[in-house]
Amino acid sequence: MSAILPQPNEDALKTVKDSGPANILILGGGFGGIAAANTLRRLLPAVHTIAVIDQAPRFYVGAGKTWLMLGERTGAEISAERTVLLEPGVEFLQSEILQLDLPARCVVTAAGQLRWDFLVIALGTVMRQEAVPGLACAHTFYTVEGAERLRPVLADFAQGEIVLLIPKTPYKCPAAPYEAALLLQHFFAERSRSRTVQLSVYTVEGAPMATGGPAMGAFVREALARQSIGFFPQKTVVRVDGQTRRVEFTDGTAAAYDLLMCVPPHEAPAVVRSAGLLGPAGWIPVDPLTMEIKSPTSAGRVFAIGDVTAVPLPGRFKPDAGLSLPKAGVMAETQGEVVAQRIAALVNGTAPVATFDGRGYCFLETGGDTAVKAEGSFFALPHPVMTKQTPSSGQLADKLAWVARHLAPRR
Numbered sequence: 001m002s003a004i005l006p007q008p009n010e011d012a013l014k015t016v017k018d019s020g021p022a023n024i025l026i027l028g029g030g031f032g033g034i035a036a037a038n039t040l041r042r043l044l045p046a047v048h049t050i051a052v053i054d055q056a057p058r059f060y061v062g063a064g065k066t067w068l069m070l071g072e073r074t075g076a077e078i079s080a081e082r083t084v085l086l087e088p089g090v091e092f093l094q095s096e097i098l099q100l101d102l103p104a105r106c107v108v109t110a111a112g113q114l115r116w117d118f119l120v121i122a123l124g125t126v127m128r129q130e131a132v133p134g135l136a137c138a139h140t141f142y143t144v145e146g147a148e149r150l151r152p153v154l155a156d157f158a159q160g161e162i163v164l165l166i167p168k169t170p171y172k173c174p175a176a177p178y179e180a181a182l183l184l185q186h187f188f189a190e191r192s193r194s195r196t197v198q199l200s201v202y203t204v205e206g207a208p209m210a211t212g213g214p215a216m217g218a219f220v221r222e223a224l225a226r227q228s229i230g231f232f233p234q235k236t237v238v239r240v241d242g243q244t245r246r247v248e249f250t251d252g253t254a255a256a257y258d259l260l261m262c263v264p265p266h267e268a269p270a271v272v273r274s275a276g277l278l279g280p281a282g283w284i285p286v287d288p289l290t291m292e293i294k295s296p297t298s299a300g301r302v303f304a305i306g307d308v309t310a311v312p313l314p315g316r317f318k319p320d321a322g323l324s325l326p327k328a329g330v331m332a333e334t335q336g337e338v339v340a341q342r343i344a345a346l347v348n349g350t351a352p353v354a355t356f357d358g359r360g361y362c363f364l365e366t367g368g369d370t371a372v373k374a375e376g377s378f379f380a381l382p383h384p385v386m387t388k389q390t391p392s393s394g395q396l397a398d399k400l401a402w403v404a405r406h407l408a409p410r411r
């Protein structure tokens, strides 16, 4: 790993220390943006300005969207106002970000222009079902609106085929569709519908949670099989025909459905694209340890964190298949904390030492009031390492506590 260890940016160090109060702008108030802002506020005196911009006033915990679709929680119960989640002394501007101008150190929003000394881009992803022909007709639990629309549909679904389609990678929380399938099966079993409802997952992936390694994939496959959930890997979608209710794949096969659910294709937000910040993979390339954007105009002052980035992993399971860090809230959060520590050091005129270690975890609910916590070390060599315990109600309690912690008021 030492080959990619960062060097302190002496230029940025000198200029910030000498130039008075710093203006730090954080674009996006999700997992990453909130963590960066709150960590910075704790590390820097009030003379330095820390502001978060987001178009939406409420923060939703992604992990609660399956509960929303199943009618177990309301939208209000899985969300909180961003102003309440930000530490006192962090400014919040609710506005759409329209343009990023790195050379001019300026961000254009619907509410006007803002200048910055340090910029953190934490704008997440946008989801575009239109990216696959015909997929617009599918339901999804990946958005709040989609999960709310699904609730009455699932409540009334008494018999037939449900296809859960994963047409593209990468997508956020690689555990989420498999968790959703297990929870759905449990939902139908509780309502005595498991004999009349058949659930199948069709995915472009070779295995579930592939970055976690073959053992993790096998664990999920076995959990699906135990619940009689169909699993069809390496299925690339050609189109969805909403009239005949069929998904057509490149291998000539098709899946018939009565209810189609999907993980929508993910993309970087348009404002990042038009700023020319995207790499060939369609995400912002960053230094994996410092989350700094390497561009001639960023001068060590621009960082990107979370889902909007692509972080290539040093290890791999197969020589010809490169891997990227999974997109997840825990990753965005840790990266936000690292970036905050680096910016605070630069503002204070010291060498930044904090680095992202590629570690993270996720909770996979397995149905029947149990969950399993999987812990990953994604920078490990020769390949990422993921370990897990046996599913238990205790790990579900840990997940509930994790969600509650992210909705706890800071002011």
Ligand SMILES: Cc1cc2nc3c(=O)[nH]c(=O)nc-3n(C[C@H](O)[C@H](O)[C@H](O)COP(=O)(O)OP(=O)(O)OC[C@H]3O[C@@H](n4cnc5c(N)ncnc54)[C@H](O)[C@@H]3O)c2cc1C
Pocket (backbone or CB within 6 Å): 027, 028, 029, 030, 031, 032, 033, 053, 054, 055, 056, 061, 062, 063, 064, 065, 066, 095, 096, 097, 098, 122, 123, 124, 125, 141, 142, 143, 172, 173, 176, 269, 271, 305, 306, 307, 308, 327, 328, 329, 330, 331, 332, 362, 363
């Ligand atoms: C069903 C589901 C389950 C999940 N479960 C888990 C889990 O158990 N654990 C976990 O760690 N992760 C989970 N995730 C993933 C997690 O939600 C994301 O990885 C996380 O939100 C990424 O954080 P982020 O800060 O990068 O982006 P986000 O949290 O998406 O924040 C980006 C913000 O930028 C704002 N924004 C974007 N464009 C603009 C613009 N032009 N102007 C103004 N504002 C803008 C958006 O409004 C948004 O608030 C789950 C996701 C889903 C969908």
